Amino acid sequence: MGQIIIQGFLLSGLYALIAVGFTMIFSVGRVLNLAYGVYIMLGGYVYFVAVQMMSLPKVPSFLFAALAGVIFGLLTYQLLVKRLQSDPIAVEIATLILAVVMQAAIIVIFSPSPRSMWPLVPGVIYVYDVAVLKNILLATVVSWVVLGGLMVFVRKTHTGRAIRAVSMDPKGAVISGIDPQRINLITWGLSGALGAIAGVFFATYTQLDPGMWVFPLITAVAVVIVGGIGSIVGSLIAAHIIGFMETITTTLIAAELRGVFTMLLIIFVLVVAPKGLFGKAEL
Amino acid sequence: MTDLLEVRDLTKTFGGLSAVKNLSFCVSEGETVGLIGPNGAGKTTIFNLIMNEFRPDSGEIFFKGEAISRYPTHERVKLGIARTYQVPRPFSEMTVGENIRVGMLPDNLWKMVTEETEEALEIEIGRSVGFDDHQIAQQPSELAMGDLRRLELARTLAIQPSLLLLDEVFAGLTLGEIDQISELLVERKKYGLTYVMVSHDLRSMAPLVDRVIAVSFGEIITEGTFDEVVNNKIVQEAYLGQ
Amino acid sequence: MCLLPLVVSTGTLRIFIFANFLAIFAMSWDILSGRTGYISFGHPFLIGIAGYTTAMLTYHLGWPLYTTIPIAVVATMIGGTLFFLPALRTRGTYFALVTLAFMEVMYHSMQVVQPKLTGGTRGLSGLPTLVSGAIPNYYLSFLVMFAIGVGLWLLIRTRLGIALDAIRMDEDAVRSSGLNTTRLKLFAFMVSAMVAGIGGALYIHYLGSIAPRGIFEINFLFTILVAALLGGAGSIVGPIIGAFFLTFLLELLRPYIPGAARYLIYGVIALVLYYYAPKGIYSFVELLRIRLTGLSQAKKND
Numbered sequence: 001m002g003q004i005i006i007q008g009f010l011l012s013g014l015y016a017l018i019a020v021g022f023t024m025i026f027s028v029g030r031v032l033n034l035a036y037g038v039y040i041m042l043g044g045y046v047y048f049v050a051v052q053m054m055s056l057p058k059v060p061s062f063l064f065a066a067l068a069g070v071i072f073g074l075l076t077y078q079l080l081v082k083r084l085q086s087d088p089i090a091v092e093i094a095t096l097i098l099a100v101v102m103q104a105a106i107i108v109i110f111s112p113s114p115r116s117m118w119p120l121v122p123g124v125i126y127v128y129d130v131a132v133l134k135n136i137l138l139a140t141v142v143s144w145v146v147l148g149g150l151m152v153f154v155r156k157t158h159t160g161r162a163i164r165a166v167s168m169d170p171k172g173a174v175i176s177g178i179d180p181q182r183i184n185l186i187t188w189g190l191s192g193a194l195g196a197i198a199g200v201f202f203a204t205y206t207q208l209d210p211g212m213w214v215f216p217l218i219t220a221v222a223v224v225i226v227g228g229i230g231s232i233v234g235s236l237i238a239a240h241i242i243g244f245m246e247t248i249t250t251t252l253i254a255a256e257l258r259g260v261f262t263m264l265l266i267i268f269v270l271v272v273a274p275k276g277l278f279g280k281a282e283l
Numbered sequence: 284m285t286d287l288l289e290v291r292d293l294t295k296t297f298g299g300l301s302a303v304k305n306l307s308f309c310v311s312e313g314e315t316v317g318l319i320g321p322n323g324a325g326k327t328t329i330f331n332l333i334m335n336e337f338r339p340d341s342g343e344i345f346f347k348g349e350a351i352s353r354y355p356t357h358e359r360v361k362l363g364i365a366r367t368y369q370v371p372r373p374f375s376e377m378t379v380g381e382n383i384r385v386g387m388l389p390d391n392l393w394k395m396v397t398e399e400t401e402e403a404l405e406i407e408i409g410r411s412v413g414f415d416d417h418q419i420a421q422q423p424s425e426l427a428m429g430d431l432r433r434l435e436l437a438r439t440l441a442i443q444p445s446l447l448l449l450d451e452v453f454a455g456l457t458l459g460e461i462d463q464i465s466e467l468l469v470e471r472k473k474y475g476l477t478y479v480m481v482s483h484d485l486r487s488m489a490p491l492v493d494r495v496i497a498v499s500f501g502e503i504i505t506e507g508t509f510d511e512v513v514n515n516k517i518v519q520e521a522y523l524g525q
Numbered sequence: 526m527c528l529l530p531l532v533v534s535t536g537t538l539r540i541f542i543f544a545n546f547l548a549i550f551a552m553s554w555d556i557l558s559g560r561t562g563y564i565s566f567g568h569p570f571l572i573g574i575a576g577y578t579t580a581m582l583t584y585h586l587g588w589p590l591y592t593t594i595p596i597a598v599v600a601t602m603i604g605g606t607l608f609f610l611p612a613l614r615t616r617g618t619y620f621a622l623v624t625l626a627f628m629e630v631m632y633h634s635m636q637v638v639q640p641k642l643t644g645g646t647r648g649l650s651g652l653p654t655l656v657s658g659a660i661p662n663y664y665l666s667f668l669v670m671f672a673i674g675v676g677l678w679l680l681i682r683t684r685l686g687i688a689l690d691a692i693r694m695d696e697d698a699v700r701s702s703g704l705n706t707t708r709l710k711l712f713a714f715m716v717s718a719m720v721a722g723i724g725g726a727l728y729i730h731y732l733g734s735i736a737p738r739g740i741f742e743i744n745f746l747f748t749i750l751v752a753a754l755l756g757g758a759g760s761i762v763g764p765i766i767g768a769f770f771l772t773f774l775l776e777l778l779r780p781y782i783p784g785a786a787r788y789l790i791y792g793v794i795a796l797v798l799y800y801y802a803p804k805g806i807y808s809f810v811e812l813l814r815i816r817l818t819g820l821s822q823a824k825k826n827d
């Protein structure tokens with residue numbers, strides 16, 4: 001029982017990070033980046049290559065993975081999205097195709113079979129008599145630190161405030177002299193970094209798999225739908241609900257049914273409370 | 284005269300800002316009303332609330348005696364309210380005629396599938412706002428602002444509303460285009476169209492409205508005839524304060 | 526097209542059969558997503574419902590095909606509506622992801638839930654076929670594809686077609702015109718589900734087997750989407766053109782690309798084509814037609 005509570009809590013932190021990285025692009029650019037899951041996948045694979053194949057030390061490898069995310073995020077925006085921006089549907093489709101391409105690329109480079117990743121920090125620590133993987137604990141700590149850093153960035157720095165301005169009122173922001181292209185670039189790069197960081201941990205939690213980009217995407221969407229748009233508190237709470245329920249489902253019922261609860265929750269929320277728990281607007 | 288529209292104690296806040304505060308007014312059938320006020324006074328918000336683009340925090344809206352606050356947008360339109368937008372929103376990939384056709388659609392799947400388009404009526408509506416046959420086949424991207432506004436009007440008139448909400452219908456128009464639209468509205472008024480008009484162009488509004496309501500900071504400052512309101516000291520201060 | 530079997534080999538005929546089915550699936554996708562703009566990633570899900578329903582009924586209960594196929598179609602419409610209706614109430618953007626979620630979850634669930642009924646990971650095989658042999662299957666698939674194409678074309682020509690197109694352009698404006706967009710979207714969805722159901726049930730009985738892999742798969746979704754988009758979304762002919770174009774493109778490239786890299790190359794081609802021509806092949810055809818008729822108009826006026 002204690003196991004479930006603690007595991008659930010830890011997983012939720014990671015999910016919160018994943019969700020925030022995703023919604024960032026939606027708030028600022030008003031487009032859906034379906035290739036977001038690819039950042040997560042990239043983060044995992046890059047770290048894997050660095051540490052397990054090239055035997056590089058862990059911390060630089062981790063940063064390297066984050067960098068890969070940033071670069072990929074920037075490239076996605078610059079080469080693909082920028083031209084199609086005016087048509088959100090086109091962006092959805094293009095980013096989906098990109099994700100499929102990346103999945104295929106990973107299959108070509110690495111083979112379709114899943115691979116396990118070594119935990120970043122091996123071993124177990126005891127919290128209230130419950131055995132907790134140090135790796136997962138690290139994941140949660142890092143997630144919260146990053147989220148905290150993001151909050152500070154968005155509130156205190158000039159660029160951060162510019163990002164908020166664009167997400168609240170794109171036209172007004174332009175009039176205030178903010179360059180939307182620059183902001184978009186920064187946001188996409190940031191989203192890439194967040195995704196990649198989350199990806200390194202996510203891969204250690206599950207497995208490396210060319211199809212692993214879909215699930216985090218769904219989780220991110222679930223968090224937004226359940227928590228509501230425009231509410232960070234809502235996202236955090238939703239991430240915890242989902243994290244807990246998933247832990248319960250996979251521990252007590254069956255591991256393969258991991259996404260089923262999330263899916264049912266999405267349907268339930270859409271039927272009963274389309275704005276989500278704290279949503280300020282209907283989807 | 285019966286009240287066509289009644290707005291009672293309407294309140295709407297966004298974040299910490301009161302866009303509309305305990306606002307109440309009525310519009311009678313056949314009346315034409317002007318809604319004026321400085322920027323941010325809440326005029327467009329009122330329209331949005333009437334059309335269900337937002338839900339009010341409190342208050343009620345009555346149309347033809349029915350309480351419509353819980354009705355979704357399309358139900359309100361079917362009852363007889365329609366609006367135009369400050370920035371025209373035509374259907375970009377359709378011709379003028381097709382745009383009007385959408386306004387004419389019945390909200391009934393069976394009818395949509397089985398009944399033919401009444402092209403004659405469509406052309407007539409287009410002509411009634413001043414489009415010639417050539418323009419009816421054009422795309423919105425080929426039209427000037429004045430024509431786009433006429434298209435908005437044509438589409439809304441195709442819905443056959445009892446009450447029309449006009450949001451800055453003169454914005455961005457040349458004097459000639461303004462005259463065209465004014466003529467159109469005057470003519471419709473003769474046929475009994477009721478409308479509420481938001482506009483910054485007070486001079487153009489003057490001959491088109493029976494009554495004027497002035498709002499500022501989400502509240503009504505005063506109501507009366509055009510001359511009464513425009514010459515009212517408080518109203519002038521509210522505008523000057525801008 | 527009717528005389529085709531006389532001219533080509535069985536192998537080529539089978540390619541045509543696949544193209545016919547892909548065309549059916551692409552049209553099914555397009556009538557909802559291409560038209561209303563609500564991009565659905567859940568079509569494999571719908572096809573899966575149809576396929577599994579008819580497979581399970583024939584495999585376990587031995588019911589005849591003329592019973593199981595209609596049941597499968599109805600099951601697809603009902604099942605699809607149950608899951609998709611809540612999603613339809615969201616804006617188009619989230620609809621896409623919710624449908625993707627369904628598909629992903631189905632893939633995992635089908636392997637685990639009641640494997641005795643569903644055949645688990647390996648699925649069910651040895652299913653009865655409607656007709657045997659390449660030639661009859663070709664005629665059957667072509668006929669069905671043609672009938673569906675005509676049926677959809679007639680439907681879209683009505684005022685309903687304009688309403689659905691308008692939703693894609695500006696859904697709020699459609700509501701402001703007094704139309705219940707949720708009901709319209711639902712109708713489009715049910716038509717889409719019905720077509721997907723017909724295609725799915727018939728396809729499974731052509732193949733004679735069904736398994737989670739290959740149905741609830743991103744690659745399958747990808748193929749359907751690209752077929753519709755490349756051909757020209759939002760039209761009836763577009764998806765058909767796209768399906769044939771894509772099928773033959775894939776066949777052409779097949780010998781040159783090793784298995785693993787196949788989807789990579791297809792994906793890159795699709796991405797590039799989509800980037801430069803988001804409106805698809807059909808839009809080029811339309812443009813050509815307008816230019817040509819424009820020319821002939823000019824000649825008339827002279």
